Amino acid sequence: MEGEKRPAPYEGLFADGHLVLWTLCSVLLPVFITFWCSLQRSRRQLHRRDIFRKSKHGWRDTDLFSHPTYCCVCAQHILQGAFCDCCGLRVDEGCLKKADKRFHCKEIMLKNDSKALDAMHHHWIRGNVPLCSYCVVCKQQCGSQPKLCDYRCIWCQKTVHDECMRNSLKNEQCDFGEFRNLIIPPSYLTSINQMRKDKKTDYAMLASKLGKQWTPLIILANSRSGTNMGEGLLGEFRILLNPVQVFDVTKTPPVKALQLCTLLPYYSARVLVCGGDGTVGWVLDAVDEMKIKEFTMNNYFSVGPDALMALNFHAHREKAPSLFSSRILNKAVYLFYGTKDCLVQECKDLNKKVELELDGERVELPNLEGIIVLNIGYWGGGCRLWEGMGDETYPLARHDDGLLEVVGVYGSFHCAQIQVKLANPFRIGQAHTVRLILKCSMMPMQVDGEPWAQGPCTVTITHKTHALMLYFSGEQTDDDISSTSDPEDTKETE
Ligand SMILES: [Zn+2]
Ligand SMILES: [Zn+2]
Ligand SMILES: [Zn+2]
Ligand SMILES: [Zn+2]
Structure with missing residues (x-):
């Protein structure tokens, strides 16, 4: 009797073991499945992110497309997936990699x-044309069938039916x-x-x-x-x-x-x-x-060869400062940059690239390479620029009459000649306000020996008390010397 009773606890234990096993299974299995699914999902997500990152398309995820949408690869009707926000391709998750390889996006260059x-030819992509678009060939509505059909050019947005598409359209130039x-x-x-x-x-x-x-x-x-x-x-x-x-x-x-x-x-x-x-x-x-870039100019402003010389000189001095400690060497190097500029010829046809106004009046320029605006009579190491060789009559230059002298130079060689009094500058005129409009291209400019490269802009030079103010408006491309301030408090006060 006793012997029969003994196995009972084992049986109970055995039954308990079953229960525990089943409980464990019923708890762990869903946990495991959930874990597995989320792992797979995050792996897929990582994979998708990777495609997004490397892609030339601007892929974005969406949980629900707002219009009836068909995958551009498998042509199935899809509710969610990815779309490119540059070219408009739409694709389900499974076809993303294929679509990314198969179709080009808008080439920005x-x-x-x-x-x-x-x-440039049209760039046609098939399917998912916008609602209410019309075929360029037959003028009937496009994209009205419930399937992947019809084409749209991603540049000019023209749409055309599958059956109206022909080679001539594929080779036609896109007019945007x-x-x-x-x-x-x-x-x-x-x-x-x-x-x-x-x-x-x-x-x-x-x-x-x-x-x-x-x-x-x-x-x-x-x-x-x-x-x-x-x-x-x-x-x-x-x-x-x-x-x-x-x-x-x-x-x-x-x-x-x-x-x-x-x-x-x-x-x-x-x-x-x-x-x-x-x-x-x-x-x-x-x-x-x-x-608006504003400078205070005490002596002179220039655009053209002498500014270029200064700019090249400046750039090299920054690179190897020790080379430029000697004054004589400095002058020699400066001269070298002057001659180098003859080769570069960046300032050629300045008269075609700029417009000059003296006190509001447009001045016709001869074929110049540089313009210099002077506040004082001296320029370039003590030379009296306005007077030149002194063999011609010219209006007197004084630095206290509020008039600016504006002269032109024909090139860097001409610059050098003027400096040693072997040539006269081209005297453009005198004015209270000088306006220079640089219409295109980059030009070397300098104010009191501080050079920089300047893109299209308008330079206005006027008196402010006894200092000269320069207003730059337009696109500044070189972030060199500058102090920015409100245009309101820089009125002409002479
Ligand atoms: Zn697909
Ligand atoms: Zn794209
Ligand atoms: Zn087009
Ligand atoms: Zn058509």
């Missing part, structure tokens, strides 16, 4: 191929459509790049190809303003324009973004700010910072 520069006057064409940037390599900066000539109406638009939007509506807005603009001209100010500060203006012809660019008051203020500050 063309590959350096001279043939491609003049004629409705917004052609606002878009910076990829070919423009390629040409600019080439010009920079060739050390040419005549952007106006390049822009003239695009016509007088061309006023490229720069978008500065804050993705964080307006309950994150900025993000969507940025995408819309990237789709309609060249993505290069659309900036999220939280990622690229306005001062940096506005540097794009320096690649555009003078007075051509327009800036659209999307955001709250704070964003607008931020951008306006950046514009001020770029536009």
Whole structure:
């Protein structure tokens, strides 16, 4: 009897063991499955992030597409997945990698191929055309069928039916459509790049190809303003324009973004700010910072060969200061930079690149390379520039009459000749206010021996008490010497 009773505790233990096992299973298994799923999901997410990061497309995730959407790879109807906010491709998660490899995004700059520069073809992508778009061929509505169908050019936004698509359309030149006057064409940037390599900066000539109406638009939007509506807005603009001209100010500060203006012809660019008051203020500050540079000039201002000499000299002195401790050596080196400039010829045809106004009157310039504005009679190591050789009659130069003397030089050799009194400068005139408009290209400038490279700008020189004030407006590209202040408190007070 007793023997029969003994196994009972073991049995109970055995049954307990079962219970524990089952309990463990029923608790652990779901935990394990959940853990496994989340691990897989995070791995997939990492993988997707990796594709996003390396991709040339501007991929973004969405949990729900707002329109009926079909995957550009497998053509299935999809509810969620990724879309490119530059070219508008839409894809499900599984096809993302394929889509990324198979389709090109908007090329913000063309590959350096001279043939491609003049004629850019449409860039067609298939499917998901916007609602209410019409075929360029048959004028009927596009994208009305519930499947992946019809084409849209990602530059000009033209749409065409599958059955209306033909080779002639594929080889047709893209005219950038409705917004052609606002878009910076990829070919423009390629040409600019080439010009920079060739050390040419005549952007106006390049822009003239695009016509007088061309006023490229720069978008500065804050993705964080307006309950994150900025993000969507940025995408819309990237789709309609060249993505290069659309900036999220939280990622690229306005001062940096506005540097794009320096690649555009003078007075051509327009800036659209999307955001709250704070964003607008931020951008306006950046514009001020770029536009108004103010200097006090005591002796002279110049643009052209002597400023270039000073600039080259300055750059090399910064590199090897010990070399420049001797005065005689300094003069020799300076002279060397003068002659080097003859080779560089960066200041050629200055008269075509600038407009000069003396007391509000436009002055026609002969073929000059440099302009010098003097407050005192002396320039370049004690030479009386205005008088020149002293063999001609000229209005008297005095530094207390409030008049500025403006002279032109024909080149660095002419500069040197004037310095040793072997030539006369070209006397342009005397004035109270001198305005110099640099229309295009980079020019060497200097104020009282402080040189810098200056992009398109307007320089206004007027008297302020007994010092001269220079106002720079336009695109400053070189952040050299400067002290910025409010334009209001620098009125002419002579
Ligand atoms: Zn797919
Ligand atoms: Zn894309
Ligand atoms: Zn097109
Ligand atoms: Zn059609």
